[in-house]
């Protein structure tokens with residue numbers, strides 16, 4: 001199994017993360033003060049995503065990434081490989097994402113003077129507390145909603161990227177840097193536009209039992225959120241997700257493509 005895609009995915013995920021840092025700081029306040037936790041989590045998750053995607057495409061088409069420009073894989077194969085990468089990365093992402101959402105949702109009381117100390121003191125304390133209070137499986141709360149969010153979304157992400165690259169590149173040639181940047185950025189925006197409704201639901205399910213009510217499942221969470229807040233609830237965070245998605249994914253794809261070309 002070629003491993004360079006995993007390494008390129010890790011490095012490109014870390015570079016995208018540095019660019020996304022100001023947006024994540026706005027979104028998450030204290031969570032991303034340091035870089036070590038996000039690098040240990042998001043870059044690793046990106047490595048799994050790109051590594052599984054490339055190796056699935058290799059298994060489906062029997063061609064390696066060096067041959068993809070001369071013998072481009074079909075969009076169906078790209079979609080299946082993207083969905084597979086999305087599905088596998090969910091089970092690495094789920095605990096990190098849960099910790100992120102729990103920490104993000106406890107930032108409000110801290111802003112008020114005289115308010116009680118935060119429930120979780122940081123990412124490690126949060127992980128240990130969840131394990132103690134909810135059992136180790138508690139770390140996977142909301143993983144089903146995350147699976148529904150990321151499996152098709154990652155298929156769409158890679159198909160959008162490939163389609164945009166092929167539209168602006170002559171056959172047999174590698175896309176230019178400008179094309180890779182634009183295609184990566186738009187793939188990020190399209191994927192977040194599709195993912196945002198389920199992202200809202202996923203976050204509510206991860207908070208279930210703490211701040212929000214406990215839901216009977218994804219459909220119950222959707223129905224009760226729409227009943228209480230209207231359809232607009234599905235588009236919460238869409239603007240900031242899209243503004244963050246362009247630079248992060250432009251740089252992620254540019255560094256991924258160039259690392260793989262450089263390694264031959």
Ligand SMILES: CN(C)C(=N)NCCC[C@H](N)C(=O)O
Pocket residue numbers: 046149150153154157188191192193195245248249
């Ligand atoms: C849930 N969605 C929409 C995605 N994961 N989309 C793919 C982009 C992944 C990238 N690491 C990012 O954070 O934008």
